Every structure is written in structure tokens, then in C-alpha cells.
Amino acid sequence: MTACELTGGFPAATNPAMRCRGKMKLQQGQGFGGRAVRAVWKQGPVLMVAGAIGVLGGCVNLAAPDKPIVIELNINIRQEVVYRLDAEAAKTIEENKDIF
């Protein structure tokens, strides 16, 4: 049924009436659309869907690392430094009571 449409390797001389005359005849008579070709075409939709998912997934991943992430990292680094400098800050205040 679908096999005859998917193979597509008919000579120009074949008329539509000759198509879809059964699996056996097509397999014997036509050399182009063999079993392997039909197998690939049958799985085609599955492969295309898998490919589409892969492409879509890639798009999302590529879009994610944008400016906001860089800014967030800078803030984290700065906060860490401010936290680390607490003891030094306390000493600075203690040693310069006239200006604090």
C-alpha cells in the first residue's frame, strides 16, 4: 500500500495504473526502491521528530547564557568580598574613631 508510493523509483514509462499492484511485483520489478530505501522512508517521520526536538532543545540552551547571568555573577562576587572584609572594616572604624 504505502510502499509503492514511498519508493518513488519508477521509470517514466510506468503509467499510474501499473502502480500499487502489490508488494511482490514492485520488489521484483523495480531496482531503485528496494527494501532498505523503504525502511529509511518508513522511519523518516520518527527521525525528523527526533531531529526537531534536538534543534529546539539547542535553541533554548543557546538563548539562556545572556547578559543577566553575567550581572548576577558580579553581584555574587561583590557580596562575597563585602562579607569577607567585615573584620578589616571593624578595625578601620576602631582606628579612626574621629571620622566614623
Added chain:
Amino acid sequence: MTRLSIKGFKVAGMAVAAALMATGPVVVQAQGRSPEYAAARAAGQIGEQQDGYLGVVGSQSQDIVKMVRDLNNKRRAVYTEGAAAAKSTVQEYATATACRLLADTKPGEKYQAPDGSWQTRGAAMPSRPAGCK
């Protein structure tokens, strides 16, 4: 006679200088805020900002504006020195100090909130910059 007296004067001068040097650092360390600074702080005319510097609350006299500018210049010098020693930026060092200064404000004193408004310190801890210990 004259030689002797000069010698004696020199010795006396050295003794005074030595005494000054000995007491000098102690005096500086014990010295706190100037009366003008303490009064302006207590009156809420100046307050602590989020960046480690003092700010003038509203419009105040030129004397107070000048005093705040001088104190902030001195603070910046201290922050620059500390930042170099701690291998940080001056801004980071100033912010770390601001964390302490805001926490140390006394009830009634003024501090600037992150939105820029001046608040009076109450019993609660004032809002401070991100990253404070």
C-alpha cells in the same frame, strides 16, 4: 655660658619632643568625634549613607556641609588604604564599612535607606547593603 645655655635648651627641647612623640599616638587613638560632628549627628543633621560615607540631611549650614565633605574625604583616604591592603576595590571596602557603620548607629541618629530616603534609627536594624555579615 651661652654655649651651655644653648645646650641646655637643646636637651630640654629634645625631652619635650620625646614626650610629645610618646603621648602623641595615644592622644590620637583616644580622640573620638569632634564636638561639632557629634552634635550634628545627634541632631540628625547628618547621617550614614549606604555607601560608607556621611550625608547631609535636608539643607544645613555651610559649616556642616563643609564638615561632611572633609570627613568623607578622610574616610575615602582610609578606605583607599584599606582596600589596597585587602586587595579589594575602594567601593567594596567602603560598603563593608557601611555595614558596620549602619549597624552601629544609635537610636535617634539618621541613616539613608537604599531608596535614598532618610530614616531615623529605631530599635530595629537599619536596612543595609547586600552582602553584609
